[in-house]
Amino acid sequence: MKKGTREDVAAVLAALQRVGSKCVRDEMEPRYGIRVRKAFGVPMGKMQGLAKRLGRNHELAAALWDTGWYEARTMAAFVEEPERVTAAQMDRWCRDFDNWGICDTVCFHLFDRSPHAFAKVAQWARRKNEFQKRAGFALLACVALHDRDAEDASFLRCLPLIERGAKDERNFVKKGVSWALRAVGRRKRALRVAAVALARRLAASPQASARWVGKDALRDLAK
Numbered sequence: 001m002k003k004g005t006r007e008d009v010a011a012v013l014a015a016l017q018r019v020g021s022k023c024v025r026d027e028m029e030p031r032y033g034i035r036v037r038k039a040f041g042v043p044m045g046k047m048q049g050l051a052k053r054l055g056r057n058h059e060l061a062a063a064l065w066d067t068g069w070y071e072a073r074t075m076a077a078f079v080e081e082p083e084r085v086t087a088a089q090m091d092r093w094c095r096d097f098d099n100w101g102i103c104d105t106v107c108f109h110l111f112d113r114s115p116h117a118f119a120k121v122a123q124w125a126r127r128k129n130e131f132q133k134r135a136g137f138a139l140l141a142c143v144a145l146h147d148r149d150a151e152d153a154s155f156l157r158c159l160p161l162i163e164r165g166a167k168d169e170r171n172f173v174k175k176g177v178s179w180a181l182r183a184v185g186r187r188k189r190a191l192r193v194a195a196v197a198l199a200r201r202l203a204a205s206p207q208a209s210a211r212w213v214g215k216d217a218l219r220d221l222a223k
Helices: 003-019 024-031 045-053 058-065 070-079 087-096 098-107 117-124 132-147 152-154 160-165 173-184 188-203 208-221
Strands: none
Touching: 003 045, 003 070, 003 098, 003 208, 045 070, 058 070, 058 087, 070 098, 087 117, 087 132, 098 132, 117 132, 132 173, 132 188, 152 188, 160 173, 160 188, 173 188, 173 208, 188 208
């Protein structure tokens, strides 16, 4: 790590510590279900404000991620340069996902802009780890929400992944699967028809988590 980057990381960590709150930190798991080993307890708005002042910086993003602090990793997603994100970097960061908050933030603010996104959806949706697997479906949801140029066929190819993923009983996986199905169904009429058909099939499943995903998606897509 370059001297300047090292100093920038130290300054960011010091700033996060100053605005951190024990109250926020203590609420992260019981209120939001975010379990972390290292956290300052900084609200999202303050992290985004600090990141905006820093601007985009690839080296700083990598160094912030390597600190292991929840807030530093969150800010890494905000300051990273999307065009410089590699497939290998996506895999490295995904392996570090240990809660839904960091998983969804990175997918929503960074990974969905990558040309490797659909390839990672296909890979991660088959992973065994709860948050790596959630990342596959969270990333699919984020691409569906943000990439207006993506072709319908790319999303249709992901529906079998959703159908398989719906059988996973783990809370954060099945919620990610539902999010992906709902987001795909909101894009265009053809995708909505396919998503509703899948949701109805899941809602009629004998498997509990699949039924939950199907009914959850139908409630949203019926609006």
